[in-house]
Amino acid sequence: MAVRAITQDRYGWGAVQLAEVPDPVPGTGEVLIRVKAAAVNPYDWHYLEGTPGIARLGMVGNLRGPKPPVRGVDVSGVVEAVGPEATRFVPGDEVFGFAYAGSFADLTVAPEKHLAVKPPALSHEEAGALPMAGVTALNGLRDAAGLQAGQRIAITGAGGGIGHLAVQLAKWLGAHVTAVCSARSADLVRDLGADEVVDYATTDFTSTDARYDVVFSNGGQYSLRALARAVRPGGLVLLNDGSKTGFAGALGDMVLGKILGPRLAVRVARFDGVANADDLALLAGLVADGTVRVEVSRTYALEEAVEAVRQVAGRGHARGKIVVVP
Numbered sequence: 001m002a003v004r005a006i007t008q009d010r011y012g013w014g015a016v017q018l019a020e021v022p023d024p025v026p027g028t029g030e031v032l033i034r035v036k037a038a039a040v041n042p043y044d045w046h047y048l049e050g051t052p053g054i055a056r057l058g059m060v061g062n063l064r065g066p067k068p069p070v071r072g073v074d075v076s077g078v079v080e081a082v083g084p085e086a087t088r089f090v091p092g093d094e095v096f097g098f099a100y101a102g103s104f105a106d107l108t109v110a111p112e113k114h115l116a117v118k119p120p121a122l123s124h125e126e127a128g129a130l131p132m133a134g135v136t137a138l139n140g141l142r143d144a145a146g147l148q149a150g151q152r153i154a155i156t157g158a159g160g161g162i163g164h165l166a167v168q169l170a171k172w173l174g175a176h177v178t179a180v181c182s183a184r185s186a187d188l189v190r191d192l193g194a195d196e197v198v199d200y201a202t203t204d205f206t207s208t209d210a211r212y213d214v215v216f217s218n219g220g221q222y223s224l225r226a227l228a229r230a231v232r233p234g235g236l237v238l239l240n241d242g243s244k245t246g247f248a249g250a251l252g253d254m255v256l257g258k259i260l261g262p263r264l265a266v267r268v269a270r271f272d273g274v275a276n277a278d279d280l281a282l283l284a285g286l287v288a289d290g291t292v293r294v295e296v297s298r299t300y301a302l303e304e305a306v307e308a309v310r311q312v313a314g315r316g317h318a319r320g321k322i323v324v325v326p
């Protein structure tokens with residue numbers, strides 16, 4: 001049997017195509033999922049283009065073309081079969097999570113430890129939009145920043161996939177939130193609970209008198225010096241903006257942070273969101289009980305998945321999440 005999938009055998013936009021591929025087979029501890037929705041992330045752009053160049057050595061895993069060849073990671077769908085030693089789900093279960101094997105497809109496989117039950121209160125589009133952006137926002141704020149009630153945080157890229165969830169999770173953790181975004185997203189982030197909104201087109205938030213306990217940098221390609229200016233002495237610059245290209249991309253900032261952080265009297269950290277079932281379940285619960293809203297601004301058909309990825313490529317100006325529906 002064969003299914004449709006967005007695949008590529010080398011890097012670059014011209015190499016991506018909708019093709020028929022063999023049905024994926026769930027391995028040990030994995031389940032086979034009929035894909036109902038799959039959000040796009042800047043991660044898909046990095047794999048598609050093989051950028052930044054240094055990532056081809058590690059993250060992308062292959063110098064000439066990405067492995068696996070099917071794009072897409074976020075998934076929400078229905079379990080169709082389970083592999084050996086997979087015990088958490090049975091066929092018919094609705095699940096969502098991380099399918100690194102590639103989710104822009106009719107069928108995909110994923111380790112069951114990277115999945116959680118999709119509550120009925122969430123649509124597949126909402127659940128499929130949550131994994132990477134939601135877990136990254138949560139891991140950044142709760143774990144890397146240790147954000148405490150009463151602290152003041154500024155979030156750049158606040159209208160985007162991670163940003164709009166981070167605004168709500170920071171409020172849930174009790175922080176005072178300044179959202180930095182375009183005028184287009186101002187109403188959205190205000191609705192989601194931001195205490196203050198800064199339009200980056202008219203105001204450079206790093207050049208005002210405001211000083212934050214934490215600056216969570218998700219977008220805007222701000223320099224480390226500029227971000228540090230906006231943080232109180234001893235406060236934290238949390239680096240997460242991967243939109244810088246060039247060979248080293250955002251990794252350059254991390255190296256610079258190690259050197260400059262002490263001189264600038266701030267802490268500088270970078271982190272990775274980690275696929276895990278517990279955080280997925282926690283996030284789904286927050287959406288189900290109305291604490292967090294997932295904003296799906298646009299859906300694309302599978303045939304249009306490349307166009308969907310374009311929306312988050314480079315600097316990206318996504319509003320909330322963009323979802324591919326096979």
Ligand SMILES: NC(=O)c1ccc[n+]([C@@H]2O[C@H](COP(=O)([O-])OP(=O)(O)OC[C@H]3O[C@@H](n4cnc5c(N)ncnc54)[C@H](OP(=O)(O)O)[C@@H]3O)[C@@H](O)[C@H]2O)c1
Pocket residue numbers: 041042043132133136156157158159160161162163180181182184185200218219220221240241242243271272273274311312313315316317318319320
């Ligand atoms: N650490 C990890 O494990 C991890 C995981 C996933 C993603 N990431 C990184 O996290 C970043 C954000 O991901 P995402 O999914 O949220 O991307 P996204 O959905 O494309 O959002 C990026 C946002 O940045 C905004 N933006 C652009 N210029 C800006 C500026 N000057 N100031 C403030 N905001 C600006 C964009 O819209 P407007 O211009 O309309 O405001 C957009 O909403 C990416 O760079 C990605 O590589 C890291």
